Amino acid sequence: MVQHFIQQMQSEFEMSLIGELTYFLGLLVKQMKDTIFMSQGKYVKNIVKKFGMDNGGHKRTPAVTHLKLTNDESGISVDQSMYRSMIGSLLYLTASSENSELMGYCDAGWAGSADDRKRTSGGCSFLGNNLASWFNKKQNCVSLPTAKAEYIAAGTCCSQLVWMKQMLKEYNVEQDVLTLYCDNLSAINISKNPIQ
Template identity: 25%
Template structure:
């Protein structure tokens, strides 16, 4: 690292500011060998700005099975406020992957928000009130990439596009995640799941290329999927004649499996971590999956003897 800094200083004007503690709203805290990343101050400022610092907290950011529609509800009277708050929530997903699905849902109506969409935003803010100091924790571990891939078939009530989600771990550390609407309509749950499988495989390939450039060897990556048909399709060429519309995705994943550059495994839906990025869940299941990301509260010892209230102005510097 010292060599890298020396090389960079020959090309750029640089200054050593010491160990990282706060950067662009992200707070970095070290506890032993563990690194905690949070956005507590940013979250508190958002709650203050939206007058939600005294709101009643709630246990999940989205209600079970919630599906927002562009045609339900009356036009929201303050669309500029909606766009501003949703944009701020989007930035919070840097350290809060558990907000990804809820924020993705409300982001789809920036052009013409309804009052029902604002109600969904308010629920996210109430959840944020309860978990403003939560964030990701990173710890030393092995160099094994493994991913969880899932899709909610035809989940969009307006267009019937599926919602896709994945999360990628390096060892026990979450390094990449996503919750998005698929670009095209899928004709079956297998097609929706397989398209997401191909997308997740591409992300894993990118990670392997990145680490190869850094001269770091990664073990063979694994993908965990809860759709039996998709797994069979990746390893059984007999299915090919029935899935010509999936030809590009088919060949991409199939080639990775044949070349032994990727392993795909079945996982039951109950243990599918990517569920968190594709649909609204019950409180108990949501909390279980969040704990496995892991998104946790910053250690109490770092906050002093008294835990700050949401009106606390500067929890960033430790």
């Protein structure tokens, strides 16, 4: 039966048999008597080496948490293709999760921009355990109460989740419930009020 399948495939496609599968699309495949073991360890080592981080030390938090960033007019531009390649490699690495639940997290910071003291909104969306999108930007409007700033951040994140839900629907991946996590009780109460 296997030989018949091989002959059919070779008659339709140009192919050759090079033996047992061991490595495919970043997955190391080890076939045993009763199981197949797959690992992305080799892929991880390759991307760490590719981006020059193989001699780097390990940090629990890669940046200080209390630092306020400001505009650096004389700074060196970031290589966008290198940055996108890094992010793409990491997204491919984490795209092997079975869970496909869509959820988001949002937050707002008080006067987060040190240059003009505007509030900043931030959020991220996960598809299962995988980070699918994220944002961090200054809010367009000035809002004094914290609840309003948090509500604006939640609205932005919610819009992103609804858009992602629609995109997934086009790929026949249905999302029954969208979960959005917000750490401000007043913003949560505003969102529950149908009059607002």
